[in-house]
Amino acid sequence: MATPIRRALLSVSDKTGLVDFAKALADKGVELLSTGGTYKALADAGIPVIEVSSHTGFPEIMDGRVKTLHPKIHGGLLALRDNDEHVKAMEAHEIAPIDLLAVNLYPFESTVAAGADFDTCIENVDIGGPAMIRAAAKNWQGVCTVVDVEDYALVLEELEANNGTTEAFRKKMSATAYARTGAYDAAISNWYAAQLDIEYPKRKVVAGELKQTMRYGENSHQSAAFYTTGENRPGVATAEQLNGKELSYNNANDTDAAFELVSEFKDDVACVIVKHANPCGVAIGDNMKDAYLRAYSCDTESAFGGIVAFNQKLNKETAEELAKIFLEVVIAPDFDDDALEVLKAKKNVRVLKTGGVADPADNAAMVKTLSGSLLVQSKDNEIFSDDFKVVTERQPTEEEMKDLRFAFTVCKHVKSNAIIYCKNNMTVGVGAGQMSRVNSCRIAAFRAEQAATTAGDDTSWAKGSVVASDAFFPFADGLIEAAEAGATCVIQPGGSIRDEEVIAAANERGLAMVFTGMRHFRH
CATH class of the missing domain: 3.40.140.20 (AICAR transformylase, duplication domain)
Known part of the structure; x- marks a missing residue:
């Protein structure tokens, strides 16, 4: 059985579709309450509307910070219609039930994204809106809660079909409402932690907005969806x-x-x-x-x-x-x-x-899910440390140094264990994701040989190349494999207890080698 809507409270920051929605409700005989800019927009459109301050008998105060935080609003939203004590309280205090609440919140996320200062961001933290949304959503038995502009059409379709809202529809809208306030609070808490340079707060909230429900996940028997986090990043x-x-x-x-x-x-x-x-x-x-x-x-x-x-x-x-x-x-x-x-x-x-390229130096948090938990880390947004140095007798040539920098940059983006052969600012062999670094060296060398064969060359493209490793060589065997494949120069983080053994192997073979002082595991 559908619950009729006799009274609705509309208070929105985003006015998109507002007038048409309100007019449709008014045409169905719904009494409209509203606040501030929303009230003005409806009144200017000639739609019958009652200002909240007139409804409560209490004026908006403190520059509008206090306007809906009133028993006549929250009582109208929270009262259980089938509870005799609630009904008596409503009658005693002249509280009218509110059957539909349409609220979208102050634009906190977009204000932050626009680079506003601290005080401006704080002023765009909505208080009354989330309070009303949570009240209405809690009382789904009697109230329909609308928080997204795109849901106006769904509400009107529901009213047209049922002359009111069904229990199932109100429950669905309630769930949507709590997700919105949860995401809103997450945005505020994460922003606040960043303002205070708290990298890992006691509670970390990750929120996203559904962009696309996918046909399936990594495999056809897995379900999947694509959520965006609101970052304005190409x-x-x-x-x-x-x-x-x-x-x-x-x-x-x-x-x-x-x-x-x-x-x-x-x-x-x-x-x-x-x-x-x-x-x-x-x-x-x-x-x-x-x-x-x-x-x-x-x-x-x-x-x-x-x-x-x-x-x-x-x-x-x-x-x-x-x-x-x-x-x-x-x-x-x-x-x-x-x-x-x-x-x-x-x-x-x-x-x-994309409209632009991404900034590889930004420091967005990286989140990975485990069973029942999250791993959170800062982004791998650097490539070389200040400890970048040549450790062999032979110095790299200028051209080799360009290739070394190119190779190590690529290496950062290859699954560990990662080995990359490069020559003339291009990869010629990639070894990725192996349990053994030696095997990654062999696979990358094989790829370089295959690339040469495909191009009609008799000599492997690994000959005269540089080789990059995402982490140190724990033994000299990986470096020896690279040398035998034809590499003349090596770049790696260094830091193994056998570094001297690896350096000696490079010197014996006339290789130049650079230590970067920074590894790039990628799992």
């Missing part, structure tokens, strides 16, 4: 999709990995190709097409069905190369009209426009 979460099917769970994960890596090279024209969260090709080029073809040449086999990321506006010439193979996603800051036309001819390829 990337897969904020990108505009210009073509293709909806992103899958794995698409989103892999695309994020690709775009985060390509954003490291903001001063160069760069391309990254990712497969299963690991880069299979990375290159800097003279132009977009050159960067892509160089990245693609590293592993043409794995690039099939991969994710391709660029850090500059994509042109037609490059898009035509991309169209020659099957790709899942192409992501870039922007696209020429002609490039977009080429890609749209491939109806299934997902094309994402």
Whole structure:
């Protein structure tokens, strides 16, 4: 049985759709109460509305900070209609029931995102709104709570179908309401901790807004959804999709990995190709097409069905190369009209426009879920420490040093244990995610040999390359494998108890080696 709506309280910060919603309610004979700017908007639109101060008999005070915190409001929201004592109290104190509450909160999150100062952010912390929402949502038996503009249409459909709201509908709206106040409080608490430089507060709240329900998760028997955290940061979460099917769970994960890596090279024209969260090709080029073809040449086999990321506006010439193979996603800051036309001819390829590159130096918290728990850490937003030094007899050449820096930057984004062979600002072999660092060395060398064979070269591309390791070599065996593959220069964090053994092995083979003083495990 549906509960009729006779009286509604509307108090919204976002006025989108307000007038149409209120008019539809008024046309159904609903008495409207309202506050401040909402009241003015409705009155100016000629909709019958009663100001809350008139309803309560108490004026708004303290610059509007106190206006709905009144027994006639909260009593009207909280009173149980089937409880005799509640009904008697309402009659004794002339409290009228409120059957529908529509509130959206002060724009705290967007105020913070805009870079407002401390006092401005505090002024945008809503008090009365969350209090009313929580009261109404608690009393779902008699009150329908609306916190999202897009739900106005659902409420009107419910009223049209049932001449009131059903129990199931009110419960659903109550759940939505509590999720909103929870996310709002999370945003405030996390902001406050940041203002006080409290990296790990006693209680850490993570909140997100549903962007997409996915067909399935990593595998078809797993369910999945995509939530955004409200950060105004270029990337897969904020990108505009210009073509293709909806992103899958794995698409989103892999695309994020690709775009985060390509954003490291903001001063160069760069391309990254990712497969299963690991880069299979990375290159800097003279132009977009050159960067892509160089990245693609590293592993043409794995690039099939991969994710391709660029850090500059994509042109037609490059898009035509991309169209020659099957790709899942192409992501870039922007696209020429002609490039977009080429890609749209491939109806299934997902094309994402980010509007810019990400800032690899920011320090957003990284959260990973475990069974019944969370791991939280600061972002790996550096590459080299101040302890960057050459530790061998031979010094790297200027060109080798450029490749070493490039290789170690890529290494940061490869699953551990990670070994990367690079030459001329491009990867030529990638060894990722192995339990043994020696095996990563062997796999990367094999990839470099395969890349050469595919290109028609007789000599492995590892010959004359530099090699990067995400963590120290615990023994000399990994370095020896790299030397035998043809690497001439090594970059690694250092810090092993056998560093001297590894340095000696490098010197014996005429290798140059740099210690960075900073490792980059990625799990």
